[in-house]
Amino acid sequence: MxxxxxxxxxxxxxxxxxxxxxxxxxxxxxxxxxxxxxxxxxxxxxxxxxxxxxxxxxxxxxxxxxxxxxxxxxxxxxxxxxxxxxxxxxxxxxxxxxxxxxxxxxxxxxxxxxxxxxxxxxxxxxxxxxxxxxxxxxxxxxxxxxxxxxxxxxxxxxxxxxxxxxxxxDLVTTTLSNANHMIHPAVVLLNAARIDNGEPFLFYREGLSPAAARYMEAIDGERLELVRSLGGDPFTLHEWMLRYYAAEGMRGDTLLESLQTFSGFAGSAAPTTLRYRYLEDDVWFGLAQYLALARQRGTRFAHLQSAVTATTVLCPRTDSADDDEPWQLLSDYLSAQERNRRLNSPRSPGAQSDVCNTKE
CATH class of the missing domain: 3.40.50.720 (NAD(P)-binding Rossmann-like Domain)
Known part of the structure; x- marks a missing residue:
């Protein structure tokens, strides 16, 4: 049930x-x-x-x-x-x-x-x-x-x-490949004055532009570098969108074209406040977590940092009930995986079957 x-x-x-x-x-x-x-x-x-x-x-x-x-x-x-x-x-x-x-x-x-x-x-x-x-x-x-x-x-x-x-x-892919984390903050941050003033507009039709798409792709490039370093599926944002929606009619040689012409997004209205999940979720439980993990792992993060910094000013993070940052939970999980891989390596005495890998 x-x-x-x-x-x-x-x-x-x-x-x-x-x-x-x-x-x-x-x-x-x-x-x-x-x-x-x-x-x-x-x-x-x-x-x-x-x-x-x-x-x-x-x-x-x-x-x-x-x-x-x-x-x-x-x-x-x-x-x-x-x-x-x-x-x-x-x-x-x-x-x-x-x-x-x-x-x-x-x-x-x-x-x-x-x-x-x-x-x-x-x-x-x-x-x-x-x-x-x-x-x-x-x-x-x-x-x-x-x-x-x-x-x-x-x-x-x-x-x-x-x-x-x-x-x-695998958990690296599902955690680090939410398309909304790249799309929503980029459009909101580049339309912040309109949203803050309560101006109605269509999110994917009127909020997008070539510059907005470039910002999304710059953020996505840093996410992709992090995903590769951790062994997840290295699909670009554009590839994810086509994977999800090609059967529903999404087409386009570029990310901008795919988002702007997809009929399923045609009527999506922009939020009328910055205090909305497009920043509160997609930055604080998305890009900010990518940023912390990228810092730890040594991958590039300049564009991630720019989005988080802007959000800190425009939409400060509210108090969270979490005792631990999600990025730290993932980092600890990945470290435990690596320890188990070493212990279960064929060269390791007393090796047992691998039960902690997310991929086989």
Missing amino acids: LSVIGGPQALPAAVYASANTGEEVGVLSSALSHEDLPGMGVDNLAEPVRLRHGLLPGTTHFVVISDSTKLKEVLYAHRQQIAGMNLLLAPGGFAGVLRVRAWFNEWGLTAPDSAEVTAFIAGGRRDAAGNKFRLGAVKRDLPLASVTPTATRALHEAFGWYFPNLASS
Whole structure:
């Protein structure tokens, strides 16, 4: 049994899961009430969709879709139900599964078997009356990872039943390849005055320009260098976008062309405040974490630094409930992996099978 917890993006994920399986799916969303689901139709799916408001009794598989700033709060509210079950973070933010493991240990509960993906699973929206829902773009080959290859395979199988668009990956890739971390801050920072003044504009149509795309690609180049140094999948931002959306009609020889011409992004409005997840999540739980890890690992970070510095002035980080920085959790995890690789090397006396590598 599957239940999806989150904000507005919980509904598309629940619709997609139910359509794929024919099963009833629970959906607990801050954007929905008990009165919203009965009678709501889906106008672009032939498959039946069965949704129930709230968590299904006996739920074994949970999907949590939350801003990173609120993730701990959301999990804490449902910690008793989620403890020891299967959990998918969609997205995981930065080192989401490692943060979850630390929190459940802090709460004295059995940690769920957790995996993370790099982005929202699917989009969609209700009509103005709330009577009809239309499923939007579904990301294809969306990377999923847990703490070991064995756990990744098991959770991919478990959640792949509901979401066939998932693909097994590794924790370096899922943590360091969230496209939003490069796209959102670049556009927001270069349109900061418009947003701060509450000026309405279309994010991908009117907020983008060749200069904005160059800034994204400069940030992405430093991210890519870090990913390569840590053994993740070295896809550029443009390659990720085409991987996700080519089946939905995305085209373009350049990143700018792909983003500006994709019909799925045509109506995306810019935020009307700088205090929004495009900076609060995508910088403080994205670029700022990349920056700290790049400093430690000795890869380039000048453009990452510029984005973090500007955000520090425009949208200072709010107090976080995290005891540890996510980048430090990932660094410790990678160090433990390296120790295990050395211990399990064929040249190492008493070597055992490798259970900590994220790739095989």
